[in-house]
Amino acid sequence: MTTVPAAQNDSNADDGFATMAIHAGQDPEALTGSVAVPIYQTSTYAQDQVGVLRAGYDYSRAGNPTRTALETALAALEGGRFGHAFSSGMAAADTALRAMLKPGEHLVIPNDAYGGTFRLIDKVLVPWGISYTAVPLSDLDAVQAAMTPATKLIWAETPTNPLLNIADIAGLAEIAHQSGAKLVVDNTFASPYLQQPLALGADVALHSTTKYLGGHSDVIGGALITSDQELGEAFGFHLKSMGGVAGPFDSWLTLRGVKTLAVRMDRHCDNAEAVADMLLSQKKVRKVYYPGIPEHPGHDIAAGQMLRFGGMVSFRVVGGQEEAVKICSRTRLFTLAESLGGIESLIEHPGLMTHASVAGSSLEVPDDLIRLSVGIEDIEDLLADLADALA
Template sequence: MSDHAFATRAIHAGQAPDPTTGSIIPPIHQASTHVQDGIGGFRQGFEYNRGGNPTRSSLEEQLAALEGGSHALSFASGLAAEDAVLRGILSPGDHVVIGNDVYGGTYRLLTKVHAKWGVESTTVEMSDADALRAALKPSTRIIWVETPSNPLLKVVDIAAIAEIARAAGVVLVVDNTFASPVQQQPLTLGADLVVHSTTKYLGGHSDVLGGAVVFGGDRFYDDVQFQQFAVGAVSAPMDAWLTTRGIKTLAVRVRQHAENAQAVAEWAAGRPEFERVYYPGLASHPGHEIAARQMSGFGGMLSLALVGGSPAARAFTESTELFRLAESLGGVESLISYPSEMTHASVRGTALEVPDDVVRLSVGIEDAADLIADLEQALDRLG
């Protein structure tokens, strides 16, 4: 499928019609185990659902095709995918460098879970190449990049970081959840592995939990796959099928998400109630030029800093109607959240603490005029 356009791959990769019935949609293999043709005689390699399932395999083929990778693994959640990568690559005493604006769960996983097993981590401003080089140690094994970042939408030059990683003999992992493979292809820019919370744009309908790791080659695939099998955080057949279904409309959905987010960002940039608009599609964004170069669009996520500080941010967050107050992102419906006390509560008091005047928007695919009108009425309530 590599010679086909993205939208075509999203629909057809791993989705051959059922050979028995001709069903255009591959069936959900809702089975926990598979009959063997004699001891060790696995049919098409399937033995037990933790080790492999046909529905999950179809999704993994689809995921690899979307990111231009050689292999992919599908997990029960994004954090399960991240955990398997860390376990598969790191040993006690190893060191990880991460950005100073990443998902709170990623930071928590490193500092509260893996730190107990002797893994060290350092946060750094990833856009500062000198600071990144200075943070590297002989024990550094991974540079972990999130771009655009969550929730302040920082943009990192993946190709430039890849050069630093290669020179240091370090693995580059990129969390591509915010951009999605529609608008950014980290493996083509030099990343070694890509991780996703498939719960977000890939699933796209707020009805399934999942995660994925996509590999640029054979390196680390066996190590991470072993962790997946040994620990067992795999996606269930129904979850894999729902994610596959969501992916088929990914290209058209993300295009509309980005168009709506651009309209909301431009509206917000002209409102005096906002101190700052965090959206890489605005020319005023410090990472705009890099985003324009390495992305095919600017995504559906943006954050707003309110002039009135925390009280205004909290009141604004609780005053919208179409933007529903909830964690998560990437679904067709618009969501609003207060990161300081919601998605990023785990990083309060650290170098990653999110300013308490910031509100995060996941802009859905509703009519943009209706979304802006909803935000306007929320501002009106602030008085």
């Protein structure tokens, strides 16, 4: 089987972000002139002779033109050279970890990492022979102290899920590279519109494309982007060998979402800023987590490495878990559901939902914490809905 090379970013470097989101890897289709990238719903491709491929494709696990278009677009948006699209964000994370680590090696992770990432590392990779240390990545001294001769990877989220802590990407990259390690940044919460880790020194940007990149809560996917050719080739090999590829229809849906990422993210940020301000004035709210608040401990770093502060807001309430659960059940427009980054607003209780897997561990989240994915509805309606739920 011949492997199609990893999709490379060949877009015009002078193009703006929104222009690349619409055009990178998405030229009109040659045969008919179709402006939209076709859905190449096929598993295999005819060969003119044995081993002579018409466009580099022989089997859709190895490569598919719709997926290639998405991979090219994502690489362009992250300012990377190589992009790979996966069937889920966790498939992307698993591939990155297995391609970059081997048994006996060590990684550093956030002490408030996403529950699914923690579960993968703690329950799947530790039995495989990997070890890890969880530290607050906002504390560079703590990160430095956690590095060992066996450390080959720093795994970062910024902002983190669900406490919205901020890590200094450039600072983490310096620590990693001085120790001969690599830095992966899960850029899901920020999206490439708000933050580009590769430009700040990271080796890999990871996404759950299910979230802001897809943007419509109708597709599951993941992505890895890098400018390191060796890593790009390793990700491509593991993707083909392990098989967690994005299908053509899922790739098409994600690509459609990518086209409107810039305009959607501006509206998400507008609404989240207003929601955070409103929550600060509520008597039932004990604490608000949003990097756009000047008092947030990571505000200055976020302001330096992000375009804006994102669409995610978390807060703690008076009355503990019981009251938090009640508030989650009382909203009308904020739908009680897991996931995030869609056009509709969502509310959830991390301790009982997305982060239940860290219960009882050092990564356990507060039981009075509520997480909001602020959508793009009219802000007056969202504020009224939250006020009613908190009343």
